[in-house]
Amino acid sequence: xxxxxxxxxxxxELVESKRDRSYKLFSVHLNRSRSPRxxxxxxxxxxxxxxxxxxxxxxxxxxxxxxxxxxxxTGELSLEPPxxxxxxxxxxxxxxREELQEETGYVANTWEPLGWMHPMPALFTNRFxxxxxxxxIPTGNxxxxxxxxxxxxxxxxxxxxxxxxxxxIRCSVMIAALHLFLDSER
Numbered sequence: 001x002x003x004x005x006x007x008x009x010x011x012x013e014l015v016e017s018k019r020d021r022s023y024k025l026f027s028v029h030l031n032r033s034r035s036p037r038x039x040x041x042x043x044x045x046x047x048x049x050x051x052x053x054x055x056x057x058x059x060x061x062x063x064x065x066x067x068x069x070x071x072x073x074t075g076e077l078s079l080e081p082p083x084x085x086x087x088x089x090x091x092x093x094x095x096x097r098e099e100l101q102e103e104t105g106y107v108a109n110t111w112e113p114l115g116w117m118h119p120m121p122a123l124f125t126n127r128f129x130x131x132x133x134x135x136x137i138p139t140g141n142x143x144x145x146x147x148x149x150x151x152x153x154x155x156x157x158x159x160x161x162x163x164x165x166x167x168x169i170r171c172s173v174m175i176a177a178l179h180l181f182l183d184s185e186r
Contacts, residue, residue, distance in 0.1 A: 009036050009037070010036060011036060012033040012034060012035060012036060013033060013034040013036070014031060014032075014033050015032045015033060015034055015041055016031070016032040017029050017030070017031045017032075017046075018030055019048075020045075025049060025050075025085070026047045026048060026049040026124075027047070027048045027049075028045055028046070028047060028048075029045070029046045029047075029048055030043055030044075030045060030046075031043070031044045031045075031046050032044075045123070046123065046124075046125060047123050047124050047125065048124075048125045048126075049085075049124055049125065049126045050085045050086050050087075050088070050126060051085070051086040051092060051126045051127045051128070051129060052083060052084065052085060052086065052119060052126060052127075052128045052129070052173070053083050053084060053085075053086055053092050053093075053095045053096040053099060053128070053129045053130070053131065054080075054081050054082070054083035054096070054128070054129070054130045054131070054173070054174060054177040055081060055082045055083060055096040055097070055099055055100040055131055055133055056081050056114065056130060056131065056132050056133065056177060056178065056180075056181040057081070057082070057100050057104070057106055057108060057132075057133040057136035058132070058133065058134055058135070058136060058157065059106075059135070059136050059137070059154065060135050060137070061154075062156065062157045062158075063154040063155060063156050063157065064081065064154070064155045064156075064157055064160065065081070065082065065100070065104050065106050065136050065152065065154060066079055066080065066081060066082075066152070066153045066154070066155050067079075067080055067081070067082050067103050067104060067150045067151065067152055067153070068150070068151040068153055069148060069149060069150045069151070070149060071171075078170065078171055079153070079155075079163070079168055079169050079170075080169065080171050080174040081174055081177060081178065082099045082100050082103040082104055083096070083099055083174070083177075084099045084103075086129070092113075092116075092129035092131070093111060093113070093129075093131055096111070096129065096131040096133075097111065097133075100133060100136070101139070101141065101143070102142065102143045102144060102145070103142070103144055103148065103150050103152070104138075104142065104150075104152045105138050105139050105140050105141050105142040105152065106133075106136040106137060106138050106139070106152075107136065107137060107139055108133035108134060108135055108136040108137070109135065110133070110134040110135060111131055111132065111133050111134075112131065112132050112134075113129065113130070113131055113132075114130040114131060114132050114177070114180040114181060114184055115129075115130055115180050116128060116129045116130065117130075117173075117176060119173045128173050128176075128177070130176075130177040130180050130181070132181060132184065157185075160178055160182065161182070164178070
């Protein structure tokens with residue numbers, strides 16, 4: 001696949017964008033865009049959200065620091081690496097460090113970016129940044145948000161793929177984040 005080919009025939013022209021509603025975690029924009037093929041204008045709903053982060057924290061014993069928490073979208077518990085929104089005025093790495101400590105009580109001195117991705121480009125405008133925290137150690141100081149009930153679990157790195165295959169880890173963006181980690185360890 002040639003990524004350098006002329007993509008102008010695929011790109012839609014934004015005619016108008018207006019914010020329809022604003023919520024705490026995102027705002028809904030109604031975008032009117034012109035089709036490059038037909039010239040017709042169509043309306044699309046776009047969710048504008050702050051960027052997201054995940055902290056893939058590995059202990060000296062080669063265990064991942066994971067959190068189990070209730071997710072209101074599915075009404076179920078979810079096993080995931082710690083993460084959250086990039087807070088206003090913070091870099092993605094600062095927010096990842098803060099999420100790790102607040103949600104798990106773990107800290108790490110060595111951090112490296114593993115990459116970023118668009119979590120759902122059909123709807124969301126944001127990026128999802130993934131960071132690796134090496135030699136993570138517990139401090140005992142947890143400060144979860146008032147809306148978070150979290151259990152910290154340690155998962156041997158050798159079992160991550162099995163947990164994903166067995167359906168114990170189901171959050172798609174967190175599975176993608178774990179893939180970036182596993183790929184970096186090869």
